[in-house]
Amino acid sequence: MDYVLLPKIELHAHLTGSVSRRTLHEVWQQKRACGETELQDPLIVMPESKHDWNLHTNYIYSLLTDERAIRFATQSVLKDFLDDGVVYLELRTTPRATGHISAEAYTEILVDTINKFEVLHPGMHTRLILCVDRRHSVAMAESVLSLALQWQTLKGPGVVGIDLCGDPTARTDGEISMFTPIFRRAASNGLGITVHFAEAEASASVDELRTLLSWNPTRLGHVIWEDETIKSAIVDKKLCLELCLSCNVQAGMVRGGFEAHHFGYWSAMKGPKISLAILEWAFGKRMTPAERLRKNQRMLDKAIRELDQTRTKLEKQEKTLVQQIKTSAKNGQMNACKIQAKDLVRTRRYIEKFFAMRSQLQKISLRLQVFICDFRARLHFRVCLQDWQTYRTNEQMMQAMKGATMALGSMNKSMNLPQLQRIAMEFERENDIMEQRQEMMDDAVDDAMDVGVEEEGDEVIEQVLEEIGVDFNQALGETPTALGNPAASEARIAQAIGGGGGGGGGDPVDDDLQARLDSLKK
Structure with a gap:
């Protein structure tokens, strides 16, 4: 009721x-x-x-x-x-x-x-x-x-x-x-x-x-x-x-x-x-169904604007990351490139997510706009009928309102006001539930965002390297894979066990052990 x-x-x-x-x-x-x-x-x-x-x-x-x-x-x-x-x-x-x-x-x-x-x-x-x-x-x-x-x-x-x-x-x-x-x-x-x-x-x-x-x-x-x-x-x-x-x-x-x-x-x-x-x-005042719909419409419009603002910031961040990847690649910092590429992949996925969310909100917004138009039409005819009852002694008004009465009857058959009111109330209720679940959903989305990030990150690096004229496999091959002092590594000379080093000057302990092994063989 x-x-x-x-x-x-x-x-x-x-x-x-x-x-x-x-x-x-x-x-x-x-x-x-x-x-x-x-x-x-x-x-x-x-x-x-x-x-x-x-x-x-x-x-x-x-x-x-x-x-x-x-x-x-x-x-x-x-x-x-x-x-x-x-x-x-x-x-x-x-x-x-x-x-x-x-x-x-x-x-x-x-x-x-x-x-x-x-x-x-x-x-x-x-x-x-x-x-x-x-x-x-x-x-x-x-x-x-x-x-x-x-x-x-x-x-x-x-x-x-x-x-x-x-x-x-x-x-x-x-x-x-x-x-x-x-x-x-x-x-x-x-x-x-x-x-x-x-x-x-x-x-x-x-x-x-x-x-x-x-x-x-x-x-x-x-x-x-x-x-x-x-x-x-x-x-x-x-x-x-x-x-x-x-x-x-x-x-x-x-x-x-x-x-x-x-x-x-x-x-x-x-x-x-x-x-x-x-x-x-x-x-505070109890809101009518039409007021509740308008409030939800304003809330949706605000949410869409906030999504657009966040998406714009992410797009700027995307451009910044691409530039950072190019800079790191030119400097041979491939590990940094990989980290930045993963961030870029996640950013692009978030942008896609915001586009999808905006599309869904726009669909809901359009439905609410239809409901609001229906309410306005209903209220317009309701006011006309009230005026008709007030001035029912005026024959001209009575004739003019016949069409409105027929239109209202047709609208009543096609519209279900309690149903529209329930829809508006259910929307508010569902919106509250969504807010309560948002934190859990964000955590789940963050986990899902990491799936396939490694592969897509490599593709991003390869694409960037192609743009600056560097071969992907060559760049990875030249990347150092262990910690240490390169100069010290180059100074070391590999020797086979049992070899005398060909020129002496080896470790006295090693020479002594080698001599004992030779005597045992005899």
């Missing part, structure tokens, strides 16, 4: 935690071109592998400061949730003033952007939750409540509740009780109450948690560090829990990873309802 097609409800989505790096990069490019920012590219400051909530929050607050940027980022967030199959979204944010707009204008921009988006995309309904920051003063919290009441809605885009969030180390040991009148007034006016609850040890004192529960919230966020007494109170109240697995694990808020996450505990309890949430921008 395609995950995207499942209708979903998202209840714990921070606006700043949902803006993608891609969107931030686009805003940054626009502002950079106009000279409106000196910030670094967000793709460099905050790469995909970096998870730093404080860093990205501060960066977003520094970049999204004007109406155009805030509208663009909000529209992008809404589009991402719509593409992910969300049908009801509660987006929470802290009203904030910038150098260009007031907190009131900020809230109005969000409500207006959501309203316009819902007109174009009635399949997803979005509501706002305004946040009181733990670092706020009472006056600032009062202003948040005032904005929430001003934009409160029972139907249509607007504000449906308020939240307590922010640095959990601020106002600990029950100090948050200063906000009690504000949250009680919000509840009495019909606003929903949700709070970040025991998300860190610093904010998990019994006094604080009892204070939060006294506000009669309907939902609790995170719920990590509460004791057994508080857990029992949560069960008795049958509260809804907003659990954020990726955020908790990636940010190190829980111990033991996903396996030890408290979702397992609460899912087994009767009473509390559970809502799962993901801060996609900060901690």
